[in-house]
Amino acid sequence: MSEADYLEAFRSEQGSLGAQLPDWVMALRLSALGRFERAGFPDPRHEEWRYTNIRPIVKKAFKPAGDALAPLEVGVLDQHRLGVDSAVELVFVNGRLHAGLSQMQGLPDGAVVEDLGTALRSRGETLQPLLGQIADDRDSSFVALSTAFLRDGVFIGLAPGCVLERPIKLLFVSTREAQPVVFHPRILFHGGANSQATVIEHYAGMEGSASFTNTVTEAALEAGARLEHYKIQRESTQAYHIGSLHVRQMRDSSLRSHNVNLGGRLVRNDLNIGLMEPGAEVLLNGLFMAGGRQHVDNHTRVHHAAPHTQSTEEYRGIIDDHARGVFKGRVLVDRGAQRIEAHQTSANLVLSDGAEVDTKPELEIYADDVVCSHGATVGQLDEQSLFYLRSRGLDDKTARGLLTFAFAGEVISRIGEQSIRDRLEEVIVGRLPDHQRLKELV
Amino acid sequence: MLKITDLHAEVDGKPILKGLNLEVGSGEVHAIMGPNGSGKSTLCQVLAGRDGYQVTSGSVSFEGQDLLAMAPEIRAREGLLLAFQYPVEIPGVKNVYLLKAAYNAQREHRGEPEVDAFEFLQLLRERTRIMKMDESFLHRGVNEGFSGGEKKRNEILQMLVLEPKLALLDETDSGLDIDALKVVSEGVNTLRGEDRSVVLVTHYQRLLDHIVPDFVHVLSDGRIIKSGDKSLALELEANGYQNVVEAA
Numbered sequence: 049m050s051e052a053d054y055l056e057a058f059r060s061e062q063g064s065l066g067a068q069l070p071d072w073v074m075a076l077r078l079s080a081l082g083r084f085e086r087a088g089f090p091d092p093r094h095e096e097w098r099y100t101n102i103r104p105i106v107k108k109a110f111k112p113a114g115d116a117l118a119p120l121e122v123g124v125l126d127q128h129r130l131g132v133d134s135a136v137e138l139v140f141v142n143g144r145l146h147a148g149l150s151q152m153q154g155l156p157d158g159a160v161v162e163d164l165g166t167a168l169r170s171r172g173e174t175l176q177p178l179l180g181q182i183a184d185d186r187d188s189s190f191v192a193l194s195t196a197f198l199r200d201g202v203f204i205g206l207a208p209g210c211v212l213e214r215p216i217k218l219l220f221v222s223t224r225e226a227q228p229v230v231f232h233p234r235i236l237f238h239g240g241a242n243s244q245a246t247v248i249e250h251y252a253g254m255e256g257s258a259s260f261t262n263t264v265t266e267a268a269l270e271a272g273a274r275l276e277h278y279k280i281q282r283e284s285t286q287a288y289h290i291g292s293l294h295v296r297q298m299r300d301s302s303l304r305s306h307n308v309n310l311g312g313r314l315v316r317n318d319l320n321i322g323l324m325e326p327g328a329e330v331l332l333n334g335l336f337m338a339g340g341r342q343h344v345d346n347h348t349r350v351h352h353a354a355p356h357t358q359s360t361e362e363y364r365g366i367i368d369d370h371a372r373g374v375f376k377g378r379v380l381v382d383r384g385a386q387r388i389e390a391h392q393t394s395a396n397l398v399l400s401d402g403a404e405v406d407t408k409p410e411l412e413i414y415a416d417d418v419v420c421s422h423g424a425t426v427g428q429l430d431e432q433s434l435f436y437l438r439s440r441g442l443d444d445k446t447a448r449g450l451l452t453f454a455f456a457g458e459v460i461s462r463i464g465e466q467s468i469r470d471r472l473e474e475v476i477v478g479r480l481p482d483h484q485r486l487k488e489l490v
Numbered sequence: 491m492l493k494i495t496d497l498h499a500e501v502d503g504k505p506i507l508k509g510l511n512l513e514v515g516s517g518e519v520h521a522i523m524g525p526n527g528s529g530k531s532t533l534c535q536v537l538a539g540r541d542g543y544q545v546t547s548g549s550v551s552f553e554g555q556d557l558l559a560m561a562p563e564i565r566a567r568e569g570l571l572l573a574f575q576y577p578v579e580i581p582g583v584k585n586v587y588l589l590k591a592a593y594n595a596q597r598e599h600r601g602e603p604e605v606d607a608f609e610f611l612q613l614l615r616e617r618t619r620i621m622k623m624d625e626s627f628l629h630r631g632v633n634e635g636f637s638g639g640e641k642k643r644n645e646i647l648q649m650l651v652l653e654p655k656l657a658l659l660d661e662t663d664s665g666l667d668i669d670a671l672k673v674v675s676e677g678v679n680t681l682r683g684e685d686r687s688v689v690l691v692t693h694y695q696r697l698l699d700h701i702v703p704d705f706v707h708v709l710s711d712g713r714i715i716k717s718g719d720k721s722l723a724l725e726l727e728a729n730g731y732q733n734v735v736e737a738a
Contacts, residue, residue, distance in 0.1 A: 431541070432578045436632075439538050439574075440592040440648060441566035441599070450591070454582025454631070461582075488594075488604075489587045 049110050049230065049260075051088050055081070057112050058196055065199065072176055073168050073198060080185055080195035087189045096187075099374040099406045100316055100345040105288050110230035110260050113143040113200065125149060128221055128252035130280070132467045135214040136161050141221050142259065143200050143231020158207035159245075161216055164234055167203035174205060179236055182266040183294040188318065190290045194232045194264040201234035206243035208270070215246035215276075215465065222252075222259035222287065235265040239273035239301075246276040246465065251291075253283035253311065260288040267294070269301035271325070276304045276464055282475070283311040285340055292318040300327035306463050308472060309336040309344050310479070319348040323357035323388075334363035335459035337479060338371035338403075345374035352385040352415075361392040364459050365405060366452060373405040377422070383414040392422040397429065397455050399448075449480040453490060491516050491687045492557075492570075492656055497548035498712075499536050506532040508712035509548070514656070519688045521698055521723060524709035525731045530691045531575060533709070534660040538572040539565050553655065566592070567599035569655030573645035573662050580632040585644070588632050589614060589651050596652060617650040620680060622673050639670040646677035657681055657688045663697035675700030695727040710735045 049057075058081050066074060089106050090097040125139065138161065139149035145163050155161060160171075167175060185192035202218055220233055237247060251261060261283065269275055275295075283289055289312045295303055309315055321330050336344040350359045365373040375394045396405045409422040429451045437447035456476050463469045477486045492514040499507040506529045514520050524530050535543045537550065539562035550557040552570055560568065580588075594604050605613075618625055621643045633641045642662050649657050659678065663671055678688060678701050690701060698706070698720060706722040707714045708731070715738040716722065726734055 430578075433580045433583075435540055435562065436574070436578045436580065437583075437588065437591075438562040439540075439566055439572055440588060441563050441595040441652070442588075442591050443563050443595065444561075446591060446595075450583050450587065451580070454580065457582040485591070489591050490584075 049108065050106055051085065054193065054196075055085060061112065061197075068165065069168055069199070070172055072172060076180055077196050077198050080180065080192045080198075083185055084189055084192035084196055087192065089189055096347065100314075100343065102290075102314070102316075104314055105260055105290070108258070108260070108288070109227065111227045113229050113231040124254070125221060128282070129219065130217070130248070130250055130468060130471050132217060132248065132465060132471070133214060134217040134248070135212055137217040137219065138202055139219045139221065140200070140233060142223060142225075142229045143220070143233055143261075145200065156210065156212070158210035159212055160203065160205040162203045164201035164203050164236070165199060171203065171205070174238065175203060175236060178238060178266060178268055182268060182296045183264055183292065183320070188292065190262055191264055191292060194234055194262055197232040198234055200231065201236070204235070204237045204245070204247065206239050206245055206273075208240035209242050210240060211244040212246065215248050217248045218250065220249070220251045220261065220263070222254065222257045222261065222283065224254045224256040225259070228258040228260065230260040230262065233261070233263045235263070237265070237267040237275065239267070239269045239275055241270045242272040243270070244274040246278070248278040248280065248468070250278075251281045251283050251289065253287045255284055256286060257284045258286040258288070259283075261291065263291040265291075265293045267296070267303075269295065269297045269303060271299040272301060273298075274302045278306045278465075278468065279308065279317070280468075280472070281309045281311055281315065285311060285342060286313050287311065288313060289315045291316070292320065294320045295330070296322045296324060297328040297330065299325035302328070303330045304464065305330070305332050307332070307334040307346065308459075309346070310475060312342060312344065314343050316345040317347065319346070320351075321349070321359070322351045323353060323359065325354045326356040328354065329358040330360070331462070332359070332361040332363070333459055333462045335365070335456055336373060337366045337456070337476065338373055339368040339479070340371060341369070342371045344371070347376045349378040349380070350390065352379070352381040352388045352390060355384065355386045355388060357385065358389045359391070362459065362462070363394045364455065365396040366399065366456060367396065367403040367405050368399040370402040372403070375405070375407040376410065377408070378410040379412070379420065379422075381413040381415050381418055381420070385415045386417040388415065389419045391420070394424040396426045397452065398426060399428070399452070445482040446485050449482045449486045450489070452480055453477060453486065491518075491553060492689075493551045495549045497536070497550060498546045499532060500544050500546055501532060501542060505546070506712055507536065510709075510713055512707065512714060514687050514689060516687060517682075517684045518705065519682065519690070519701065519703045520705045520707065521690045521692060521703040522707045522709050522714075523692060523723060523726055526693070528709045529712040530709055531660055534572055534575075534658055534691055537570065537658055538562060563595065566652075567596050571649055571652055571654035571657055573642070573649060573657065573659045575660040575662075575664070577633050577641045577645055579634050579636070581634045583632050584629055585632055586614065586628040589628075589648065592648070592652055614651065617647055620650060621647045621677050623647060638665040639667065642666060642674055643670065643677070646674050649681055650677055653681070653686075655686055657686070659688070659690045661692060662690070663692055663694060671697065672700060695723045698723045708734055708738070710738070
């Protein structure tokens with residue numbers, strides 16, 4: 049779908065939506081469309097898109113998500129579930145909320161989890177100052193595109209002091225369609241002062257689904273708010289996925305982001321974290337596994353805008369076959385942001401000659417009293433470790449599988465939810481050589 | 491059990507073993523002593539099948555089979571196990587995974603069914619007690635953050651679980667304090683048996699106070715230049731390698 053196709057799709061939708069969405073949303077959509085039109089899709093000459101060519105997305109003919117829901121059986125859906133005990137679960141099929149498959153009851157007072165369309169109509173005062181304000185669409189045509197097609201998604205709001213014991217689960221499933229679908233799920237999270245929640249965004253696709261998910265999440269964390277955020281992307285290996293997480297953190301707030309990408313043909317994630325006030329801290333924990341001809345690109349940007357803020361970033365990639373991985377980690381420390389701490393590592397395991405990875409740290413520091421570190425490694429499995437395992441009787445394949453699993457395990461071990469750790473371990477083992485034997489072991 | 495005949499091996503094109511002969515019978519304990527650079531570690535690596543250690547001539551037969559034709563994992567499954575001088579740390583691979591995988595690989599090789607998880611755990615518990623190791627070790631990454639002594643104990647623990655026909659110990663005593671040395675020695679002595687053999691490669695005599703060998707060999711410049719009983723070790727200790735090497 050080219051730029052012109054999106055403009056056309058926008059015009060045909062805008063007329064009928066006017067009755068459903070408030071004026072401020074219609075205006076927001078329209079201005080974002082203007083920015084999208086002017087910027088167009090990025091090409092590889094764009095510094096932020098040097099290693100990721102999105103032409104396949106532009107060339108492919110997608111159809112916009114329609115109101116007619118694809119038939120989907122619960123049994124089929126269950127194969128894609130993570131098996132996590134959750135407070136509420138919202139299921140989106142091809143980008144649109146499926147009320148029948150969702151479970152939205154049982155939240156404590158002070159917590160709201162609502163279909164975005166409903167929230168846009170009834171909670172304008174809360175949403176208007178946040179929506180499109182945390183994600184800067186001057187930076188990205190895909191964010192502009194998301195805002196232009198704003199309609200589907202979720203609003204999560206926590207009143208001050210509200211603590212959710214169990215996670216909020218969002219499952220996005222795409223089905224295999226004759227003509228693949230494009231959808232723009234938008235998630236807005238507002239964590240009031242000292243609130244606490246876990247949000248799991250899980251993207252799954254039926255085998256063969258060649259859909260295009262263009263997803264944007266914005267989160268505002270007020271003073272002392274804590275968010276554990278999961279993005280688990282397991283779409284089909286034919287799917288296109290462009291996603292971003294934009295977080296604005298106030299005093300003493302904490303974000304733990306776990307970004308795990310296992311699926312997708314062409315995947316790009318942008319994480320933009322603003323540590324706006326003292327005491328804010330963030331952990332960016334990331335893992336991707338790419339095989340076949342998958343292409344997975346993670347761009348992170350941490351902005352230390354205030355003193356005494358802290359960021360820790362640990363990204364790991366496992367790249368096999370003819371797959372390609374990209375990591376770019378930018379840390380920006382403002383002039384006044386003294387006594388901050390920023391640590392970044394990017395470790396990559398390249399399992400075949402045809403695989404490739406590009407990793408690039410970028411530190412821009414304008415303060416002088418800071419502790420910053422970064423390290424990037426690209427390598428193969430350690431020969432000494434391999435020999436050690438073989439010398440104990442493990443065959444080469446089992447040894448390689450075990451070491452690869454251990455490499456991924458470093459990221460998994462930082463995940464807070466036990467059930468997610470277990471499920472991810474299972475999924476990861478399933479993709480390793482000799483997985484039958486490994487399954488019995490680990 | 492093991493018969494090494496006129497073994498020549500090189501590393502990076504440099505000859506290290508230059509016609510080594512050694513025969514180890516069932517139930518015997520042999521100590522191979524020698525100065526640094528004599529080829530002790532190379533011999534161990536060659537026997538375990540490490541890449542980069544090139545055998546240029548000679549033969550090694552293990553239980554009547556051509557050892558050098560076997561992949562490293564087959565050697566282990568056939569019952570030849572090396573305790574490394576410098577065991578590697580493998581973060582993320584739990585000890586218990588490794589032990590279970592190794593144990594079952596061996597059973598499968600022998601055509602035996604896999605062990606029941608509960609039974610295996612019992613076995614592990616019992617063996618960790620012999621090595622005076624805390625059970626929590628089993629759930630830590632292989633040698634991850636272990637002290638030198640803990641790593642060596644872990645090597646012997648693996649032997650106790652896998653019960654090799656031939657245990658090959660590469661400087662297992664180096665870097666151990668006396669308490670750890672006793673524990674390690676006790677572990678090795680537990681391994682001894684009528685149909686099991688042990689080859690100790692060591693620089694120092696003190697290990698042999700605890701594990702008494704049937705034979706002692708002096709390795710120098712890639713060949714065994716002198717063999718004797720345990721008194722040879724005492725002689726080496728008293729007079730130094732130089733005298734023995736010159737006399738030979």
